[in-house]
Amino acid sequence: MSAQQRLRFAAILNPAAGSDGEQLIADLAAREAVEVRTFTTTAPGDAPDIAYKLAADAEPVDAVVSVGGDGTVFEVVTGLWRAREAGVAIPPLLVAPGGTGNSVYRGLWNDASWDAAVDRVTRGQAATRTLDLARIEQNDQIVVLGSGSGLFAQTLLKAAELPGSGRQLLMDAALAAMAELVPYQGRVVVDGTVVHEGGIVETIVGGFRYRGGLLNLVPRSVLDDGLLDITVVTADADMNAFAHAALMGDVYDIPGIRWGRGEHVVVERVDGEPLLYEHDGEVMPRTDPRCALRVIPAALDVVVTPDTPAWFREG
Numbered sequence: 285m286s287a288q289q290r291l292r293f294a295a296i297l298n299p300a301a302g303s304d305g306e307q308l309i310a311d312l313a314a315r316e317a318v319e320v321r322t323f324t325t326t327a328p329g330d331a332p333d334i335a336y337k338l339a340a341d342a343e344p345v346d347a348v349v350s351v352g353g354d355g356t357v358f359e360v361v362t363g364l365w366r367a368r369e370a371g372v373a374i375p376p377l378l379v380a381p382g383g384t385g386n387s388v389y390r391g392l393w394n395d396a397s398w399d400a401a402v403d404r405v406t407r408g409q410a411a412t413r414t415l416d417l418a419r420i421e422q423n424d425q426i427v428v429l430g431s432g433s434g435l436f437a438q439t440l441l442k443a444a445e446l447p448g449s450g451r452q453l454l455m456d457a458a459l460a461a462m463a464e465l466v467p468y469q470g471r472v473v474v475d476g477t478v479v480h481e482g483g484i485v486e487t488i489v490g491g492f493r494y495r496g497g498l499l500n501l502v503p504r505s506v507l508d509d510g511l512l513d514i515t516v517v518t519a520d521a522d523m524n525a526f527a528h529a530a531l532m533g534d535v536y537d538i539p540g541i542r543w544g545r546g547e548h549v550v551v552e553r554v555d556g557e558p559l560l561y562e563h564d565g566e567v568m569p570r571t572d573p574r575c576a577l578r579v580i581p582a583a584l585d586v587v588v589t590p591d592t593p594a595w596f597r598e599g
Contacts, residue, residue, distance in 0.1 A: 290317045290318070290319060291317060291318050291319070291346050291405075291406060292319045292321075292345045292346050293318065293319070293320045293321070293345055293346060293347055293348075293349050293378070294320075294323065294338045294345045294347075294349065295309045295312070295320055295321070295322045295323065295348075295349040295351050295380075296323050296325065296331050296334050296335060296338075296348065296349065296350055296351060296352075296356070297309060297322055297323065297324045297325065297352065297382075298324075298325050298351065298352030298353070298355075298356040298382065299324060299325070300325075300352075301352035301353045301355075301356055301382045301383045301384075302353055302382070302383045302384035302449070302450055303381065303384075303386075304382075305351040305352060305380070308351055308380045308382055308398055309322055309349070309351055309380075311398060311399060311402055312380075312402050312405075312406075315402060315403075315406040316406070317406075318406055320349075321345075323338070325352075325356075325359075328359070329359070330359075331350075331356060331359035331360050331363060332359050332360070332362040332363035332366065333363060334360075334363065335348060335359070335360045335361075335362070335363025335367070336363040336364070336366050336367045337363075338363075338375070339363070339364055339367035339368075339372050339374040339375060340367055340370075340372050344373075344375050346375065346376075347375055347376045347377065347378040347405075347587055348360065348375050348376075348377055348378070349377075349378045349379075349380055350377060350378070350379050350380065350382075351380045351382040352380075352382045352383055353382060353383020353384055353385065353386065354383055354386070354387050354388050354428075354429050354564060354565055355383070355564060355565050355566070356382065357377075357379055357388045357428055357429070358429065358564035358565075358566075360377065361377065361417070361426065361584065362426060364377060364584055365417065365426055365583060368583070374584060374585075375585075376412050376584075376585040376586060376587050377415075377584060377585070377586045377587065378405065378586075378587040379392055379393075379586070379587075380398060381398055384449075384450045384451055384496075384497070385454075385494075385495070385497035385498075386497050387429055387494040387495055387496065388428065388429055388492060390494055390497055391492040391493060391494060391507065391595060392586055392587075392588045392589070393589050394589055394591070394593050396589055401589070404589070404590060405587060410587050410588065410589070410590055411587070411588050411589065411590045412585050412587055412588070413507075413508055413585070413586055413588050413596055414508050414581075414582035414583070414584070414585055414586075415507055415508060415583060415584055415585070415586045416491075416507060416508055416510060416511075416512075416579055416580060416581050416582065416583060417579075417580040417583040418431070418489070418491065418512055418577045418578065418579055418580060419577065419578055419580055420563065420575060420576070420577055421576040421577065421578060422572055422574075422575060422576065423568075425563065426580070426583075427489075427491065427563045427577065428491070428564055429490075429491055429492050429495075429563075429564045429565070430488060430489055430490040430491035430492055430495070430563070430564075431488075431489045431491075431561065431562060431563035431575075431577065432486060432487045432488040432489055432551075432561070432562060432563075433468075433470070433484070433486065433551050433559055433560060433561045433562075433575065434467075434468065434484060434486035434487060434517070434560060435461055435462065435465060435485055435517070436486055436495065436562060437560045437561055437562040437567050438461040438464070438465070438560060439454065439457045439458045439460075440457070440562055440565060440566075440567050441461075441560075441567060442457035442458075442460045442461045443456075443457035445457075446460065451496060451497075451498075454496055462523065465485065465523075467483040467484055467485050467518075467519035468483070468484055468553055468555070468557070468559075468560075469482065469483060469484075469553065469554050469555050470482075470483075470484040470487075470551065470552060470553050470554060470559075471550075471551075471552050471554050472484070472487060472514060472516050472542070472544065472549070472550070472551055472552075473549070473550040473552075474514060474544035474545065474546040474548070474549050474550075475546035475547060475548055477544075477546075479516060479542050479543075479544040480516045480518055480542045481554070482518060482519065483518060483519025483520070484518060484519065485517040485518065485519060485521065485523070486517040487514055487515065487516050487517070487551050488501045488502055488514065488515045488517075489502070489512055489513070489514045489551075489577060490502035490505040490512070490513050490514075491505060491507070492505070492507065492595075493505050493595055498531060499530040499531065500530055500531075500535070501515055501530055501535060502514070502515050503534055503535060503536065504536075504543065505595060506594075506595055506596065506597060507595050507596055508582065508596055508597055509597055510547070510579060510581035510582070511545050511546060511547060511579060512545070512546065512547070512548075512577060513543070513544070514544045514545070514549050514551075515535060515536075515541065515542070515543055516541065516542035516543070516544070517540070517541060518541070518542060519540075520539065520540035521538055521539065521540030521541055522538065522539070522540070525538050526538050526541065547578060547579050548576070548577070548578050548579075549576070549577045549578075550574060550575070550576045550577075551574065551575050551576075552573055552574030552575070553573045553574070555573075556573050557573060558570040558571055558572060558573060559572060559573055559574060559575055561575045
């Protein structure tokens with residue numbers, strides 16, 4: 285994104301997210317030669333419609349700003365993607381760290397603070413890169429952050445039952461889910477090749493490398509290579525070692541962890557039972573024994589750090 289005489293942004297604010305989104309918008313609007321219009325969501329499902337209308341506006345903005353958590357990013361991207369499919373030239377997306385985990389923000393800005401990101405954007409020093417998405421074949425739903433089966437999906441179900449909020453709630457829910465954990469008999473196929481067949485604790489498809497802003501679960505994934513990565517946690521893996529590696533090291537150093545990369549990923553139960561599967565932090569209806577995803581290369585433009593982190597291609 286280059287510096288202009290006046291930068292125009294449209295911010296989509298989720299007031300129910302985990303951070304002070306109004307302050308994040310104020311930080312952006314306070315910069316010289318910046319104009320920000322704010323559109324506030326009132327319920328889940330508002331953001332896609334707002335984003336679609338902004339993309340189709342006769343006077344396009346320099347960027348649409350998602351102000352909320354990773355779920356808000358998903359909804360905003362959904363609206364922008366619908367506009368692109370309708371033939372609209374969509375504006376770039378700028379993500380603000382307005383949630384609890386902010387995994388998408390970290391994947392675009394690494395460890396930069398919001399103040400540093402705003403400074404780069406408003407000075408014309410940020411970069412614009414393309415971002416791959418994925419599409420779930422069963423329901424034609426796009427995937428932004430990532431998706432997976434097993435433990436993480438069970439954690440989301442537990443989080444809906446427990447009191448609390450934020451990362452502590454996710455930690456409590458993860459412990460509760462692990463206490464009840466029963467690996468399922470499954471198969472993972474990437475571009476026609478079986479990556480693993482047998483007991484599965486969890487699969488993580490990316491997309492973005494991080495979950496919860498902290499756990500590096502798909503450590504080799506690249507956001508603009510036109511491919512999806514998958515980490516398979518098999519029933520043979522030591523879960524304590526895996527959890528430590530997700531925080532401090534490389535999960536692929538742990539025995540029992542499998543890795544695959546390709547354009548088409550299929551995760552399925554081989555016993556015919558419905559697969560527990562989630563994407564972008566939302567658990568899908570448990571009705572099908574399989575979930576298949578295909579990459580959507582270069583789906584939209586995103587505003588990112590000008591430095592090239594390892595999860596983007598060089599150049």
